[in-house]
Amino acid sequence: MKTSNINPAPVVKGNRGRTKAFECISTQLNNRCGVKLGNLVFKNPIILASGTFGFGDKFIEVANMMGGIVTKGITLLPRAGNLPPRIWETHAGILNSVGLENPGVEKFCKDILPHLTALKTNLIVNISGNNPKEFEALSERLQDEPIDALEINVSCPNIKDKSCGQMIGQDPKATYAVVKSVRKKTKKSIITKLTANFIDPLVTTQAAVDAGTDAVCLINTLFGMAINVKTGRPCLGGITGGLSGPAIKPFALYCVWYVASKIKIPIVGCGGIMTADDIKEYLYAGSKLVEIGSANLRNPYTSLDILKKLEKKSFIMNGGEK
Amino acid sequence: MIREKSLIKSAEQLAPGIYSLWLYCPRITKQAKPGQFVQIQLSNSYEPFLCRPLSIADTEFNKLRIIFRIRGKGTLLLKDKKPGDELFLLGPLGKPITLSNNKNIILCAGGVGIAPLLFLAKKMPKKNKLQLYFGTKNKSEMILLNKFKPLCKKIFLTTDDGSVGKKGVITDLLNRLSQSDRTTLYAAGPTDMLKNIKVKVSEAYGFLEERMGCGCGICFSCAVKKKDNSFSRVCIDGPVFDLNDIEL
Numbered sequence: 001m002k003t004s005n006i007n008p009a010p011v012v013k014g015n016r017g018r019t020k021a022f023e024c025i026s027t028q029l030n031n032r033c034g035v036k037l038g039n040l041v042f043k044n045p046i047i048l049a050s051g052t053f054g055f056g057d058k059f060i061e062v063a064n065m066m067g068g069i070v071t072k073g074i075t076l077l078p079r080a081g082n083l084p085p086r087i088w089e090t091h092a093g094i095l096n097s098v099g100l101e102n103p104g105v106e107k108f109c110k111d112i113l114p115h116l117t118a119l120k121t122n123l124i125v126n127i128s129g130n131n132p133k134e135f136e137a138l139s140e141r142l143q144d145e146p147i148d149a150l151e152i153n154v155s156c157p158n159i160k161d162k163s164c165g166q167m168i169g170q171d172p173k174a175t176y177a178v179v180k181s182v183r184k185k186t187k188k189s190i191i192t193k194l195t196a197n198f199i200d201p202l203v204t205t206q207a208a209v210d211a212g213t214d215a216v217c218l219i220n221t222l223f224g225m226a227i228n229v230k231t232g233r234p235c236l237g238g239i240t241g242g243l244s245g246p247a248i249k250p251f252a253l254y255c256v257w258y259v260a261s262k263i264k265i266p267i268v269g270c271g272g273i274m275t276a277d278d279i280k281e282y283l284y285a286g287s288k289l290v291e292i293g294s295a296n297l298r299n300p301y302t303s304l305d306i307l308k309k310l311e312k313k314s315f316i317m318n319g320g321e322k
Numbered sequence: 323m324i325r326e327k328s329l330i331k332s333a334e335q336l337a338p339g340i341y342s343l344w345l346y347c348p349r350i351t352k353q354a355k356p357g358q359f360v361q362i363q364l365s366n367s368y369e370p371f372l373c374r375p376l377s378i379a380d381t382e383f384n385k386l387r388i389i390f391r392i393r394g395k396g397t398l399l400l401k402d403k404k405p406g407d408e409l410f411l412l413g414p415l416g417k418p419i420t421l422s423n424n425k426n427i428i429l430c431a432g433g434v435g436i437a438p439l440l441f442l443a444k445k446m447p448k449k450n451k452l453q454l455y456f457g458t459k460n461k462s463e464m465i466l467l468n469k470f471k472p473l474c475k476k477i478f479l480t481t482d483d484g485s486v487g488k489k490g491v492i493t494d495l496l497n498r499l500s501q502s503d504r505t506t507l508y509a510a511g512p513t514d515m516l517k518n519i520k521v522k523v524s525e526a527y528g529f530l531e532e533r534m535g536c537g538c539g540i541c542f543s544c545a546v547k548k549k550d551n552s553f554s555r556v557c558i559d560g561p562v563f564d565l566n567d568i569e570l
Contacts, residue, residue, distance in 0.1 A: 035400070051541065052536075052540065052541060053540050054539060054540035054541075054542075058538065058539055058540055059538075059540070072542065079547060080551065080552060080553055081542065081553055083545075083547075084532060084533070084544070084545045084546070084547075085532070085533045085543075086533075086542070086543045086544070087372075087533050087534070087535045087541070087543035087544075089370055089371055089372050090371075090534070091369065092368040092369065092371060093368075093371060094371060094372065094535065096535070096541075096543060098541070098542045098543060098545075101542050101545070101553060102386070137426075206418055245368070245371055246368050246371075294371070296536065296540065296541075297372060297535040297536045297540075297541050297543075298363070298371060298373060299325065299363065299371060299373075299410070300325075300412070300536060300538060300540065301325055318499070
């Protein structure tokens, strides 16, 4: 089989056949000044993904070492979440159907946010809503709060209400409207978290870019379900869920590469990262930052372990994990 | 909350399908309190992907004990672990039980639910009067009785087949108790058993089981519905709940 280098990356002579992309990523990983996104500087490319690290008030020692942390999704009004079971283990991954359980933006700002101000990392708040108006109200409410950026969630597969969550992310026009409404109300950096469920992510990325997003995050969980063969009933209380973990990494990586080769906007790669090598793959594919999600559920210290490996210069020079 | 590599000191089969492991993990053991559990990582590959939450059944000189019934692929893997093997643990997790001021304590166990009650019984102040209600399928599953005998004033047993104690389920026996003031009940076992508890006591607590993701409150997966229709997380708000507060 013929192998070829991805990205425009000619082999640099006299450097043991390494590509320009390799050199670029080595600099990126070893350079503690880090990555920029709008006005924000990330001390390293690792962000803790929404829904997998609570609100950031636990394991503060882990969060502080990362480039950023995205809070659990916040909505305008409180949401109780879906019926249990909310999690189901699959091969090399998990299905979840939490359903955006959160106390609503008011309670978040009053009771939770004060505990997060001591975080020594970029605090990104994930916001979710049913329509552009709700997103607008959320961004307005959060504009003067001590947070660093907003992540617009138009891709949650666990919200069943029509015209919201996943549905927005499957419609470029709706995505445009939502991002535009947030852009109107906030000066903070915006990451738009997109889906690849039944939609070409390039189309929605373009819509989000046109509406003024600073970056896109690819990808949120994939639709999935599991059925108990003894009863014939779905294993999850919410019937269907979102699949994440190493099982979706090849597809997520493809989405990042596919969009990165066509659109010049920072991409946050997300999907199944478990090791330092996984991060390198995402950086080669064209993402500037990465989000670590499901791995936190298996071991909340995973990101710290990965960071230690990334920061060893020898790791980069030896080209792989030992 | 600590992540610690533990060493299996001993492994034994207690009954058909029920196993016990003693794990050497000084840091977690030092902090462990009744009502708490540990998350056990079963493999270095991604099969199974998640850790398994298991109650702490006992502690002793830098070691803690877990007792489990084979239920799925996680516990099947755990059963094959041998002394000398290493396992990553996260713990101790969950809210410790605040020991009751009531003098009379009833422990009600169904099957392998007896495990967390052993740790609780051992840590109860000596002034308390303990009674154990223990129901299993059959005689072979009547485990740990010799540990409870010195700790409990009275022990009542039932089995489904009548091979030991009364024939029937343990809640039949328990619910026959006349109303008892200044009594606290701690129950651990299948959800059906917890649902059937009708006895009138001043306080009734149940050890809940739910599928967990992280075990430490960051993923919001292990929800239990409360009477006010809100959800609590079994891993950080429990796993022991006031049975009057939750909907089973």
